[in-house]
Amino acid sequence: MMVVMKAGHTKEEFDGVMRRLEEVGLSGHPIEGAERTVIGVVGIVYPELGDDLETMPGVENTVRISSPYKLCSREFKPADTVVDINGTLIGAGTVTVIAGPCAIESEEQLMTTARAVKARGGSMLRGGAFKPRTSPYSFRGLEEQGLKLLAQAREETGLPVCTEVMSEATVEVVAKYADVLQIGTRNAQNFFLLEEVAITGKPVLLKRGMSSSVMDWLLAAEYILAKGNRNVILCERGIRTFETATRNTMDINAIPLVKELSHLPIVADPSHGTGKWHLVEPVSLGMVAAGADGLILEVHPSPEHALSDGAQSLTFESLGSLMEHTATIAHAIGKRMEREAAQVTA
């Protein structure tokens, strides 16, 4: 950490900062610049130190040098993390597609969709049993009945299943049925929930908060890793900006940036990232070309009758087109589709 002193600070103010650093077991190394004096702080800095120092007289501001996350950083673990979900891999140089309905509505809807996902090359099934809805008057999911249908779909298709956990009270029941626990954007900084999910030991798909910076997001992942669960899949799902022509702004920069900063795999969710089904395919191709380890997609047998997110759901036909074109892009950048990979090894 660097402490920047105000122009015209007094000797007492300077000494006060040096003394405070000593009090907390750190050492200060002053540099007299042309316009400012800066004190370099050496030692293990605790997270609140900057805030504390900034309240002291004579201090203009402080600048953190090291990143506050550790376990999820590339420095801590240089090799890519590969998450293994009963043999389905994410982050192994493959493009892994997770697809399914936004909300599970009925046995027929889910089974038809699961078969379509399987047939078109998807690696995993998604579907919401507990749904976060902006309005309390919206459809909120089939709850445990939905989870049972997911398990039935896995039974039939062999696809692992991923579903959202929205509350601590339902972590146990969701973990009983699901292969991957998803944390949604509205719970991206619900730290208690992150820890409850972490200790189930199940892989976690952690969506980025709609106003989380990349640093906030990696710190949220750190909550899970700090509880001993290393199976975290990051998911870029768009951030909230001034642009209203699309539901969110998909942050393509985050894909290669996260790959630099962290060893964790990262997938993209163009359904939420765009909010419009006709933008989902081109944005999917873009995110894969930029290095995403996979995609998570909303698909519905009949989007115009969907109980939620119809406008951003693909039909089976458009899913088929997307899968075909995604495979072409994956090959162009030297990757394989995860299901192809499985077939080859099989």
Place this chain on the structure above:
Amino acid sequence: MMVVMKAGHTKEEFDGVMRRLEEVGLSGHPIEGAERTVIGVVGIVYPELGDDLETMPGVENTVRISSPYKLCSREFKPADTVVDINGTLIGAGTVTVIAGPCAIESEEQLMTTARAVKARGGSMLRGGAFKPRTSPYSFRGLEEQGLKLLAQAREETGLPVCTEVMSEATVEVVAKYADVLQIGTRNAQNFFLLEEVAITGKPVLLKRGMSSSVMDWLLAAEYILAKGNRNVILCERGIRTFETATRNTMDINAIPLVKELSHLPIVADPSHGTGKWHLVEPVSLGMVAAGADGLILEVHPSPEHALSDGAQSLTFESLGSLMEHTATIAHAIGKRMEREAAQVTA
């Protein structure tokens, strides 16, 4: 709701939309404009209808006409809601100041602060026992021990106490000690938690999500009201924007806008809204002048030794100055300080 048809839509597409409206018990009223045909939809529209219709061929988009929240709207209840916390009022034409430390650190820290808040005219004590921290390595609060200290401070000073609930698991214990349950910005759309808190029947201070629009925020309040708890206090605490010179951007527009749209009282949190203690007083005065029903402030006996949010905490001295100037502004706009009001009635 209005359905806007694409230029050049076919008769089949138009008929499809009209038929779909009939299916769900609504009626469609077409208007042929110069460039577009628009279908006015008459009847009670369910939240997902727009999404559904937007997936239909020939439909360009849909426009919602009525606001999706009901119980918290000014139309539903024209008169201002006054929240009564054992005699301390919020929203009664008064300025109610809630102050205290970001985190409760020790008996001495809390008691000293509580006395200072009381002495300087504060109406309520705040203090965090469970703290949401961006990093898992930060100080996370004294938990139940902190709640007991709050109760002790209430005992001594007579001030009601307000503290944050971060998880469903702790709603019960927090409700046992606190007079007002606070929902923090990171849980502003944690809908399960909103409902759990609602059913305690205790007043709820609902912070705006850092990326919540005013509509999202009122819909979050609607979750609480829909569970039968009408004692909701809204709290503007700044939103996340591109500006990094301050911690958040305080949305002063939201004060009179919320007053128009809703009957609920609204307070402002300039400590988080600015992140810098020296901006807290001028922004407090501004928010009160714009119509806020109160302020929630971070204050600490020794901000440079605070375990969290030191940089935005007031000293007792600066709290005193702020209270005095706030009272002047309150009087200028024809309001009284809540504690004055109490003294007069007493």
Place this chain on the structure above:
Amino acid sequence: MMVVMKAGHTKEEFDGVMRRLEEVGLSGHPIEGAERTVIGVVGIVYPELGDDLETMPGVENTVRISSPYKLCSREFKPADTVVDINGTLIGAGTVTVIAGPCAIESEEQLMTTARAVKARGGSMLRGGAFKPRTSPYSFRGLEEQGLKLLAQAREETGLPVCTEVMSEATVEVVAKYADVLQIGTRNAQNFFLLEEVAITGKPVLLKRGMSSSVMDWLLAAEYILAKGNRNVILCERGIRTFETATRNTMDINAIPLVKELSHLPIVADPSHGTGKWHLVEPVSLGMVAAGADGLILEVHPSPEHALSDGAQSLTFESLGSLMEHTATIAHAIGKRMEREAAQVTA
């Protein structure tokens, strides 16, 4: 346009709106909804009508139905516009790469770079002679001397040249030398400049304003088209958001969205969109995969000695890698590189 009346409006207020519509030659068609009365407005609406009506008593708000841009809309001209710059095409199903230094610094720097761009398959040379700099104390370009160097580089390499116009006073001199006139992000809504540039008749590369919505951007293009200049190339260069880990947030959604709304070609600028040279290649691949008609890139013989934007400039070596991988992506989606296309037709 739709006029939404307030709940509980009076008959006089309703009649006032109907009368006002008649005054301006429009007709109103009321629809009585469950909660609101809406008046559909038929006729050619002038841009300010909505604002006017919203000030009338009894009016809650108005909703515009038709898009306010015309000439740049896909409806007005369904076929893609191909911009032809002396035989170099943008928008013809090809990927056209424009590359060069941020600022022209010297003959040697520009010539070396121009040769490198040519050798690695670039289609056009870029380089700044007049530079917009956030600080008045930064290097601001070689001005006309820079333009002469650009012309010399075109002479030698045969590549057309693109450079920014920053002021009306220099439109003439820039148009004398340049093949494409670039409007930078800070002038994206400098409407006088847009018109001055338009009437030169030269192709215009119009960068998106850093806080322009897609609609604002298309309306800025409309200023150019309305002056009779149809040769507009849109350029997505990232928008300003809360994320500070990258210089801007590249809006990948805008690529397919603009393709839907408009017939104009669109290129991407990952140098400014990311601000970090090591993110430029993956983001370039992503933007091309999502449908961009080309890329505009900053490249420098020695980025660490660049007088501006060194941190986001590619070396010749990294440009070579990017071009090779971009070609692979272009082929995967059924496109060709513009220079390949030229070679094949040659």
Place this chain on the structure above:
Amino acid sequence: MMVVMKAGHTKEEFDGVMRRLEEVGLSGHPIEGAERTVIGVVGIVYPELGDDLETMPGVENTVRISSPYKLCSREFKPADTVVDINGTLIGAGTVTVIAGPCAIESEEQLMTTARAVKARGGSMLRGGAFKPRTSPYSFRGLEEQGLKLLAQAREETGLPVCTEVMSEATVEVVAKYADVLQIGTRNAQNFFLLEEVAITGKPVLLKRGMSSSVMDWLLAAEYILAKGNRNVILCERGIRTFETATRNTMDINAIPLVKELSHLPIVADPSHGTGKWHLVEPVSLGMVAAGADGLILEVHPSPEHALSDGAQSLTFESLGSLMEHTATIAHAIGKRMEREAAQVTA
């Protein structure tokens, strides 16, 4: 400036940075921290140095310590700047109200408004003769005819006049008639225009760019001061955020923050900052309470017939109410209204 080296950098990389600093006449002072080596740079740093160094191998990033603006900083000039417009003061501990129509439409409209502004205590008249419009099809102003009307209104009322300059070509004609030249939000970083306006020597009212950070804004002011014109009035007019319920988000934090960082006076524009006339009064009161030196307001004899910005224009009646309440707030914080001040001195 601080240069942060990557973990695991080589000695060669470190030596390279030290050598580069020497090359440009600076000295480097290394500090070995627990996780990172940081090099403190001593000497006068040029603006591009950080960018250059960040491209060097082994460098993680750089951190600027001194602010890049000088002439407009509080450090450079501790005392408040008071701008004197023929005896009308801005920044002299007074609240100065500038009011008038968005666009000048006719002699009658302007004269009526000017008289109303004068009668209700306004200090200056505003009115647009050249209008920036998002759409090329909107009304764009009376141009020089409008300027003549402004001069006529000044003649009659004695109020100085303020109007926007939109292009270099019209700086001369606008400066011939206007007392204060306004730079609009869309030209906030049109650096050529800033310099052209500066050299007229007339006071400049510089609106904040809708996506300008406070630092960007002060750097834009620096362009004017660097040309020798010290009469700059900053104007906060709202920034662009995700919130769409209001036209912009008024940044109240910017008022006290700018007061700390700079000696320049700052006024607020709640008409553009909110976009809704019924929010203008409460937000005006808030901005004044937070320390703004004045207000700039849109007022129209008949807002529902305004050719632009009707929805945010005050009637004469609502202006009267606002002026009265603003005066009460001004007095509460120990200020006077500028027109009162003038009357007292007269």
